[in-house]
Amino acid sequence: MNSQTPLLEVRNLSRHFGAVRALDDCSMVVRPGEVVALAGDNGAGKTTMIKAISGVYPPTSGEILIEGKPVTFSSPQEARALGIETIYQDLALADNLTIGANIFLGREPMRKAFGFLPVIDRKTMSKAAAETMALLDFHVKRLDAPVSNFSGGQRQAVAIGRAVYWNAKILIMDEPTAALGVPEQRKVISLIKSLKAQGRGVIFISHNLQDIFAVSDRIVVLRRGIVAGERNIADTNHDEVVKLMIGG
Numbered sequence: 001m002n003s004q005t006p007l008l009e010v011r012n013l014s015r016h017f018g019a020v021r022a023l024d025d026c027s028m029v030v031r032p033g034e035v036v037a038l039a040g041d042n043g044a045g046k047t048t049m050i051k052a053i054s055g056v057y058p059p060t061s062g063e064i065l066i067e068g069k070p071v072t073f074s075s076p077q078e079a080r081a082l083g084i085e086t087i088y089q090d091l092a093l094a095d096n097l098t099i100g101a102n103i104f105l106g107r108e109p110m111r112k113a114f115g116f117l118p119v120i121d122r123k124t125m126s127k128a129a130a131e132t133m134a135l136l137d138f139h140v141k142r143l144d145a146p147v148s149n150f151s152g153g154q155r156q157a158v159a160i161g162r163a164v165y166w167n168a169k170i171l172i173m174d175e176p177t178a179a180l181g182v183p184e185q186r187k188v189i190s191l192i193k194s195l196k197a198q199g200r201g202v203i204f205i206s207h208n209l210q211d212i213f214a215v216s217d218r219i220v221v222l223r224r225g226i227v228a229g230e231r232n233i234a235d236t237n238h239d240e241v242v243k244l245m246i247g248g
């Protein structure tokens, strides 16, 4: 792989639901260490795009390539196995469990007690939790507390930590700052910056242009299922993005 090969390339992707063209001939790329914002008004096709990329909806036509290789997924598990992790707004955390247990949810590490009895390896889980949260430079007072004790931003960090632990190359984040107060939004923005510094690719869906401009390298604007425009963040401004979103 040369350094120019995108982590992810979506080529001429369409997804139709009966007569509804939720996505029509859309293309986008995400390179290593790049944050790409996906923006658009309600119903523009953002959710359909991330669901196609993450294996929820098979495309009607078009191609998805990971590190230059065409892939097809028949489930989110298959997309995940190839390094695409999606963090939806509900975060899919188990509130009564620790960070470590959430990282390993459904994939718990086991050890043998007394040399024969299989039990959950809690030491491995708490070590992974500590290392992963340190990698994200995110510190909570009690790593062994249930995640229900944590704030919205901390919970977002746990969901990101889980993706990072399982080696996500591309993280898709659906409105990660939407339900947060301003200080917590800043923390999540800095988490996204650390993912970028680690060479991962991020697709960042947001309605908040300020957040988009704070963290993204590029923006892809969808409108009624098509790519209305794509800009480098350094070369555009809020007005232009809004015009692309509403058209006319």
Ligand SMILES: Nc1ncnc2c1ncn2[C@@H]1O[C@H](COP(=O)(O)OP(=O)(O)OP(=O)(O)O)[C@@H](O)[C@H]1O
Binding pocket: 017, 020, 021, 022, 040, 041, 042, 043, 044, 045, 046, 047, 048, 049
């Ligand atoms: N399962 C489905 N069946 C039929 N139509 C659908 C389905 N999913 C999405 N659509 C339609 O596809 C279009 C794009 O929807 P999508 O949810 O991808 O937009 P969005 O940009 O994510 O909007 P929002 O910001 O409101 O979440 C809409 O017209 C929507 O009604």
